[in-house]
Amino acid sequence: MGGDHGPRCVVPAAADALRRNPDLHLLLVGLRQPLLDEVERHALPADRVTLHFCTETIEADDSPASMLRGKRDASMRVALELLRDGAADGCLSAGNTGALMVLSRSLLGMLEGVERPAIMAALPVAGKPCHVLDLGANVDCSARQLFEFALMGSVAVSEMYGLPSPRIGLLNIGHELNKGGQQVREVSELLRQCASLNYIGHVEGDGLFRDQADVVVCDGFVGNVVLKASEGLAVYLQQEIRQALANSLLLRCMAPLLRRALRPVTQRHDPTAYNGASLLGLPKVVVKSHGAAGEQAFAAAIDYTVRACQAGLPQRIAGRVAQVDRSL
Amino acid sequence: MGGDHGPRCVVPAAADALRRNPDLHLLLVGLRQPLLDEVERHALPADRVTLHFCTETIEADDSPASMLRGKRDASMRVALELLRDGAADGCLSAGNTGALMVLSRSLLGMLEGVERPAIMAALPVAGKPCHVLDLGANVDCSARQLFEFALMGSVAVSEMYGLPSPRIGLLNIGHELNKGGQQVREVSELLRQCASLNYIGHVEGDGLFRDQADVVVCDGFVGNVVLKASEGLAVYLQQEIRQALANSLLLRCMAPLLRRALRPVTQRHDPTAYNGASLLGLPKVVVKSHGAAGEQAFAAAIDYTVRACQAGLPQRIAGRVAQVDRSL
Numbered sequence: 001m002g003g004d005h006g007p008r009c010v011v012p013a014a015a016d017a018l019r020r021n022p023d024l025h026l027l028l029v030g031l032r033q034p035l036l037d038e039v040e041r042h043a044l045p046a047d048r049v050t051l052h053f054c055t056e057t058i059e060a061d062d063s064p065a066s067m068l069r070g071k072r073d074a075s076m077r078v079a080l081e082l083l084r085d086g087a088a089d090g091c092l093s094a095g096n097t098g099a100l101m102v103l104s105r106s107l108l109g110m111l112e113g114v115e116r117p118a119i120m121a122a123l124p125v126a127g128k129p130c131h132v133l134d135l136g137a138n139v140d141c142s143a144r145q146l147f148e149f150a151l152m153g154s155v156a157v158s159e160m161y162g163l164p165s166p167r168i169g170l171l172n173i174g175h176e177l178n179k180g181g182q183q184v185r186e187v188s189e190l191l192r193q194c195a196s197l198n199y200i201g202h203v204e205g206d207g208l209f210r211d212q213a214d215v216v217v218c219d220g221f222v223g224n225v226v227l228k229a230s231e232g233l234a235v236y237l238q239q240e241i242r243q244a245l246a247n248s249l250l251l252r253c254m255a256p257l258l259r260r261a262l263r264p265v266t267q268r269h270d271p272t273a274y275n276g277a278s279l280l281g282l283p284k285v286v287v288k289s290h291g292a293a294g295e296q297a298f299a300a301a302i303d304y305t306v307r308a309c310q311a312g313l314p315q316r317i318a319g320r321v322a323q324v325d326r327s328l
Numbered sequence: 329m330g331g332d333h334g335p336r337c338v339v340p341a342a343a344d345a346l347r348r349n350p351d352l353h354l355l356l357v358g359l360r361q362p363l364l365d366e367v368e369r370h371a372l373p374a375d376r377v378t379l380h381f382c383t384e385t386i387e388a389d390d391s392p393a394s395m396l397r398g399k400r401d402a403s404m405r406v407a408l409e410l411l412r413d414g415a416a417d418g419c420l421s422a423g424n425t426g427a428l429m430v431l432s433r434s435l436l437g438m439l440e441g442v443e444r445p446a447i448m449a450a451l452p453v454a455g456k457p458c459h460v461l462d463l464g465a466n467v468d469c470s471a472r473q474l475f476e477f478a479l480m481g482s483v484a485v486s487e488m489y490g491l492p493s494p495r496i497g498l499l500n501i502g503h504e505l506n507k508g509g510q511q512v513r514e515v516s517e518l519l520r521q522c523a524s525l526n527y528i529g530h531v532e533g534d535g536l537f538r539d540q541a542d543v544v545v546c547d548g549f550v551g552n553v554v555l556k557a558s559e560g561l562a563v564y565l566q567q568e569i570r571q572a573l574a575n576s577l578l579l580r581c582m583a584p585l586l587r588r589a590l591r592p593v594t595q596r597h598d599p600t601a602y603n604g605a606s607l608l609g610l611p612k613v614v615v616k617s618h619g620a621a622g623e624q625a626f627a628a629a630i631d632y633t634v635r636a637c638q639a640g641l642p643q644r645i646a647g648r649v650a651q652v653d654r655s656l
Contacts, residue, residue, distance in 0.1 A: 098502075125564070136501050140509055171553060173464050173548070173552040173553060181468055181549070205553040205555065205556030205557030205558075205560060206556045206559055206561075206563070207560070208557055208560060209563075210560065218553075221501055221550065222549065222550050224501040225499060225501060225546075225550055225553075225554055226554055226557050228501075228532050228533030229534060229554050229558060230533075230558075230561050232534025232535070232536060232537040233536075233537050233558050233562065235537075236453070236538070237565060240593045241593060244592055247589065247592075248585070248589040250585060251586070251589050257579065258579070260576075261573055261575065261576040261579050262573075264572055265569060265571075268568075269568075
């Protein structure tokens, strides 16, 4: 059980999710004592929770080799094995993203017709998420892979959020057709030819925050950098504004009023509510929580995982990929 | 004379820059009538301004072929020819970035030892700029080219801002050594081996806003997307906050007080003051202004161009590249 906070955050979040989802059953996988302590403290219902103890955890600086061949009893591996063997419908982890990706591929394999998995998450824009993929699973991507990301993103957003025909954009450095490299042009052509996709064309960096598309496709290097830069900028600007307001005595006195006025903004952009990134392209539901997620954010990621399982996401994606492959 | 506003913005900005820089002489290149009208309106000093009239301008959707072979009398081309022929020390344009890049390379050639030009501009972070390159001149870059960008950025920041040993970072999707693709690892190795560079290692997206490095190197696709996404997010958050505050009657009444409290923040991040992006790697000073720049922002870009000329930037870069090549 990984992430920055481990069972101290995951277990109360589990208690919360169990209260809200009456049909939910949870398998918790982690080191014995810390897990037992927390489960006892939060009085989880014994009939709806199964505990699996393991002796190891994967750390941020573990090498891919040690993830794959060492640490046979790491909580992340055990959880994925339980998923593979049918003991669970989905797997959620706040641990090392690279490890989750590598272990998922190795233990679960890939969906037929999908070359590479992709990580998809939402940028909260005016209460209306803009889903971006890939966010770091693949540093370099072929045109075909980016095309698959678009298909998978379209299915995921359509099934999980009830959008019948999500607008699909391709991240690029200009909206004109002749902009970007050879690869962007190739993907663009594939996307334009796919009648079942609502492809709207190129989206520039600022377009991510202008409600231009519901799903934006890019390679994992660009996606990861943009996601982290956006998080970094938002945090930085908040600090700057807070500091400036703190310098004024009158505004310090008015802080409660200001907070109330700004509440709609903070609520609409609360990263807590948007926690949960899908690893798409696998034959089972695997979800990554932000490593720094607190209790509320982790509970949101559990809800997200439940929604992905209920939507039967992997099967939906497999069906759509097969359909498109037949029509090509 | 391009950009969104043309002579109506450029000419008053020129008048302002001439007042502030007593040794400055300007060559203004543009369509006759609009240019003459503005020059007359703003009473530019005739002895410090030379006008060059042309009959064409390059548009945002012109193809590279038409830029290079058509439009022989476009203002951008004429300005670069004047630069090439020694009539000017530097060239500043608010026009089409791609055209400026293509025409500059074609008319001026490259500095010896530099394979490709790069566009560098500053992200304003807490009044301390973080310079990023490349911002869109090169979609794909080799390790050697990224290494050259680091050298050129280091020289530019050191010469123009008086930083003796700028901290150089490489944009990546993880700060660990084993993160990123093959190419990132190759560049990292080249940078580590270069004793004359103050290479600090990998910088993630959020590191751009954490004062980790003075210069951050990446390929033009990533740089362009991150720059535009940051601009888009900043604009978007401003709108959201403004809207939320406008919904409160009391806060509307307190707007002047709020504005005063927030003035240090807006001043430290004023994009106007940071207008001006260098095209590095050319044998002459070429600077790009934001296309949407207003009068004040364009005046800032003129000052930036003057500083680059005074620093003898191309010669400094050439010297450093030759020195490093000898030591390899």
